[in-house]
Amino acid sequence: MDAHVPQRARLAGLMTALLVRGGTLLLLGLCAAAAFAAPEKFTDPEDGRFDTSEYLLDYKGLLPVPVIITEPAVGYGGGMVAAFFDQSVSEAAQKNLEESGRAAPPNISAIGGFKTENGTWGGFAGHMHTWQGDRIRYLGGVAKLDIRLDYYGLTGQARRYGVEGVGTVQQVLMRVADTPWLIGARYAYLDSTMSFERERPPELLPESTKARIGSAGLLVDYDTRDNFLSPNKGTYVEGEANFIRPALGASMSFDLYGLRAYHWLQLAPQWVLGLRGDYQHATDGVPFWGQPFVKLRGIPAARYQDRSTAVGELELRWALDERWWLVGFSGAGKAYGPRTEFSAAETAYAWGGGFRYLIARKLGLLAGLDVARGPEDSAFYIQVGSAWR
Template identity: 40%
Template structure:
């Protein structure tokens, strides 16, 4: 069951797709924002009975991505913890898609004050509450183009290590409940969604948070991102990522966009605008083993600094991968990354870009 029929190596494709098995995902956390920690996740895979999706050019139909559902729990040394459930499902020969999850979280984080004249000061705080993300997609025609509708809900209690730090924020920045509806447009030609080797994914989305649907304040968030993959001969795959996020209105301080790169702590650099460029090269040394190298840069601006007055933060790193499920094209492995303040490692299941 755990040997591939083609090369005899360890492989979990049959276990996951034919026996409704689960993939244990070790959660090893080394994010500087929350400290070291760990946990476990279980991901169950199920191939839909309708095994083919319509092809736009009349060629052989593509395989439908398996349904995935599961849950997990984690905890870190600074007391942060989370547990939740989620799923990614496909219906009617992949004409409809669903992604969503619910989680109970408590994170101890740091908010860095503007450092235009003085060095940034770290304000320690905790957010504790419920988060829910629900999104449905409809394929438009016979193309790989999907229109999505989302509902994002967060109900968080906010506490500060130093009670007087609360006075440093405007009332709307301390809003505890946010509820928003969003629209998105997604185009996806990747050969697989786990560890792609060709094709590209492009998505634009906008979300409106309004008191009329349960939000304490009114604000908007937007994101546009694209991931592209180019095979270079038989052994190399070059990937490129562009990701921009921005927000307007009465935004809670813990919902501000931030630089999302390996090697940089979550929410370390925040403002109303954030943009990232990253590239990754994968060398498939053998059919199973691969090495990756990556480098990226990000910048935030908006309320604190203009784009021209902001500096770019750079991170880089390398990693190793093993093709654990050949039929899914799924690699697992570990990355080690260096950022401007810290260096750390990450356990990866599939692509690091999400």
């Protein structure tokens, strides 16, 4: 048996976090293509089934990754990410385990772009770095974006608008001793221009077409998940407070607050229950396109938005065998604000189901497909790990 297997088993959450941060949604598709050239490398010796554990653990260097977008708010689309890993996942983890007793991912640099059928497009470059065995985490990048969405406003009728801009995000998190707590700070800047394809809604006439967002934020994380992206048990909580002020480069002043919490319970070896709660709030002065919105599978982004949002969701997973799982989920959310109190705001419901396959046994990584139904339409989503980010 491989001498690194015990250490690799401790990396269950490490590679999955890497997949999200590196933007590698379809890395698994690349694995499937590579499997035709070396099928023995993608066969698990324990059950003889397709498995990508060794490939994901040992890969390093430059990795071109295709990306598929299925978000109903912007339509179908795709793109490409070129990611560079300075070490393989197993090399980086082994080094950090020896130095600090904690596994940490390799450092990653990435550049990429995407476009969707409604004209939304973007280009970005970023870097992720960790120090001292994951005691310090840095994440930063720059992007140019042209995002096209629908505004529903007071009439409930969709009106297409676009927000074009250039921005940056710089974030540092630090672990509190050897605890599950991390605290940190974030700076974000966006120089943007907003425009409607047709006439602007009357309630938005006072809003400027140009806006600069300069934000300083505080973050507190608590994380006891047994796996970063495919948890079977544990809790993840993140609270954040963002302050937008002229002194930070903004052309306006307002605050953004958020609290999200996820909890997973392994009810039995073949049953996993997930619970999610999410609350977001924006103060006076926020541009309409910067307001919080209800985030649920089956509901387009920004369909239900206002000064505050509250969302609850549950998900149940059932194992058919050691590789295949069935998933069912249901959730509800409200967007409310000065014009509509919480009790009077419309409740948006969404539900659906899907499947997962244990694509990398040593990492505990699940991948699959969800189909969701919202109040107005249906949508499907390719999932690598949990749907909750």
